[in-house]
Amino acid sequence: MCNNLALFQILLMGPELAGINYVQGKLSVLLRVSVLEKVAIMGQTTNPEEASGPACTILVVDDDEAMRNLFVDALQEQGCRVIESDNGADALNMLKAVAPNVIVTDLRMPDGGFSYLRRLQEGAPECPIVVVTAYGDSQSKAKALECGVQGYFEKPLRISALKAWICQMCFLHPCGNLPLL
Numbered sequence: 001m002c003n004n005l006a007l008f009q010i011l012l013m014g015p016e017l018a019g020i021n022y023v024q025g026k027l028s029v030l031l032r033v034s035v036l037e038k039v040a041i042m043g044q045t046t047n048p049e050e051a052s053g054p055a056c057t058i059l060v061v062d063d064d065e066a067m068r069n070l071f072v073d074a075l076q077e078q079g080c081r082v083i084e085s086d087n088g089a090d091a092l093n094m095l096k097a098v099a100p101n102v103i104v105t106d107l108r109m110p111d112g113g114f115s116y117l118r119r120l121q122e123g124a125p126e127c128p129i130v131v132v133t134a135y136g137d138s139q140s141k142a143k144a145l146e147c148g149v150q151g152y153f154e155k156p157l158r159i160s161a162l163k164a165w166i167c168q169m170c171f172l173h174p175c176g177n178l179p180l181l
Contacts, residue, residue, distance in 0.1 A: 055081040056170050059100040061091040062132070063109035067155070071104055071132075074159050075166070088116040095123040102169050104162070107133040107144065114147055121148030128169040132157060 058075055062068040063086050072082045083098055085091040088111030091103075103120060106112060120129060130151030131144050141152045151165050 055079055056102065056166075057081045057083065057098065057100045058166065059083050059085070059091060059094060059098070059103045059105075061085045061088065061103070061105040061109070063087060063106060063112075067106075067132075070159065071162070074163065078163070080166075086110075088112045088120075092116070092119055092123055095120075100124065100127055102166050103127055103129045104166070105129065105131060107131050107140065108135050114143055117144060117147035117149060128172075130162070130165060130169075132162065 056079075058080050060068055060071045060075070060082055061084070062071070065086070068084055068086065072084055075082045083094060083100065085094060087109055088105075090111075091105065092111075103124065105117075105120065107114075107117070117129070117131070128151070129149040130153065131149050132153045132155060133140070134155040136152070136154030144152055150169070153162060153165075
């Protein structure tokens with residue numbers, strides 16, 4: 001688990017130059033850090049079986065199989081435990097057996113929509129939810145946020161932006177093992 005703000009900022013930036021920050025009277029210079037260097041700094045591994053704590057569990061819900069596979073592969077490569085569903089009804093049923101740390105979901109899909117988002121939030125009230133949709137507009141975003149979601153991305157999206165959001169949520173809502181995203 002990472003409690004160091006500077007290290008957290010390095011993790012969010014990935015391999016790019018992170019920059020210079022001034023936080024609480026302390027100047028920190030954030031450098032380029034590769035995934036292997038992140039592992040060395042953190043003392044963790046990207047292999048979930050070797051991780052120091054339980055893997056961050058992420059529920060991915062999307063009826064677009066290619067998009068769902070993209071999310072699943074990217075998150076599993078980083079050591080996350082990923083559970084997937086292709087519709088809202090199955091996702092809601094999964095919440096009875098699994099307590100995810102983060103939920104990544106589409107909006108327009110079978111058994112989806114805003115009522116689905118409300119039920120999802122009710123079923124996992126402590127779990128951050130992010131909507132990833134191809135049908136984004138300001139009204140949909142506002143309505144989704146009213147339903148309790150914490151994040152909203154429009155497709156196409158940069159997978160690095162979603163990873164950064166998930167890393168931030170795992171930092172704010174600790175799951176025992178900060179993923180190396």
